[in-house]
Amino acid sequence: MIEETSVASEHSAPSQGKTPPPGAASAPQGPGKVQAFLAGKGKAILAPVLGVLAFIGLWAALAPMVDTSLGALPGPVEVAEQGAALFHEWQASNEAKAAFYEAQDARIAAGTQAMAFDYAGPPTFLDQVTTSLETVALGFVLATLVAVPVGLAAGLSPLFNAAINPLIQIMKPVSPLAWLPIVTMVVSATITSADPLLAKSFVISAIVVTLCSLWPTLINTAVGTASIDKDLLNVGRVLKLGTFQKLTKLVLPSALPxxxxxxxxxxxxxxxxxxxxxxxxxxxxxxxxxxDEFQNGSSQSLARIMFAVIVIGLIGFLLDRLMMTLQNLVSRNHAI
Known part of the structure; x- marks a missing residue:
């Protein structure tokens, strides 16, 4: 190793008094570096853009050839128009809501109305997007609160891991459609208030998300905890670290990725x-x-469903990027 290092250092050191051989390529400097950087970034941006444009072009060309019970399959233009229509419906709903509360405040001030009522208009598409994000956030938080401690315990204790492994392998592949009737009956029996803090449908959806999404976190946490260098745990024993200190200073930083x-x-x-x-x-x-759009069966329903599919995919992509950014921020100094 010493000899190899010496040879590498000798070749890497700048030679004194020697000129580079004719035809040797020199590293780009000044504007050349900028052009190389832009060329690399251009490829990274241009390729996805071309891929998306090719998909949209293929979609626009093939959509009129596909007939459904509601007519031809909507193309990109029809789907974009329905997206704009949904946005305008959201704007109109906000204006109607503001007018409702303004008129209600005037009636209360005039004494013709004794109490205030909430606006009872139907939820718009953007309201439904917000509800879905809130539901998945609650389910994800509950899943994380269950999966991380159980995964840590499974990774630290081979006996506990062997005990719960059959249950994990049985529960992991269960479909949400199978969980839903069970969760619905349990939640309906538990929430009996006429005006609960959270709607039953919201709680049911969040719990189903929890039951189906906790397994990847649990399994990865257990694998990461079990793969910790045993020397680190021995150091913790020598230093007589408590359980909490061992988890926070040794186990969690190592298992964080x-x-x-x-x-x-x-x-x-x-x-x-x-x-x-x-x-x-x-x-x-x-x-x-x-x-609801599927049940509606109007001429615009299919385009609205396709727009919702695109929004669902984009939100899923953004959620993944958000988690990746959070991982980079948290694990930046995770090394022990």
């Missing part, structure tokens, strides 16, 4: 599961929007 990988997978699974859960639980989110 695995934990965040599991959380990213769990969030993706939860977002996919949510749409099916909202369809059946009638939670007023994107799943219910898709189901």
């Amino acid at each position: 695995y934990i965040f990988t599991g959380m990213r997978l769990s969030l993706g699974v939860g977002w996919m599961v949510l749409i099916a859960a909202e369809m059946l639980a009638q939670n007023p989110g994107l799943g219910k929007f898709v189901w």
Whole structure:
């Protein structure tokens, strides 16, 4: 190793008094470096843009050839028009809501109305997007709160890991459609208030998301914890670290990349599961929007469903990027 290092250093050191051989390529300097950088970035940006444009062109060309019960399959233009129509409906709903509260305040001030009422208009598409995000956030947080401690315990204790492994392998592949009737009956029996803090449909959808999305985080946390260098644990014993100190100073920093990988997978699974859960639980989110449009069967329904599919995919992509950014921020100084 010493000899190899010496040879490498000798070749890497600048030679004194020697000129580079003719024809030797020199590293780009000044404007050349800028052009090379822009060329690399251009390829990284241009390729995805070309791919998306090619997909849109193929979609526009093939859509008129596909006939459905509601007519020809909508193309990109029709879907974009329905997206704009949904935005205008949201604007009109906000104006109607503001007018309702303004008139109500005037009636209360004049003494012709004794109490205030909430606006009872139907939720718009953007309202349903917000509801879906809130639902998946609650389900994901619950899944993380369960999966990380159980995964840490499984990674630190081979006996505990062997005990719960059969349960994990049995529960992991269960479909959300199978969980939904069980969760619905349990939640309906638990929440008996006429005006609960959270709507039953919201709670049902969130719990189904939890039950289906906690497994990737649990498994990755257990694997990351079990793969910790045993020398680190021995150092903890020598220093007589307590259980909490061992977890926070040794186990968690080492297992953090695995934990965040599991959380990213769990969030993706939860977002996919949510749409099916909202369809059946009638939670007023994107799943219910898709189901209502399917039941509506108007000439615009198919274009609206396709627009919702695009929005669902974009939100899933953004959630994954968000988790990746959070992982980079948290694990920047995770090394022990």
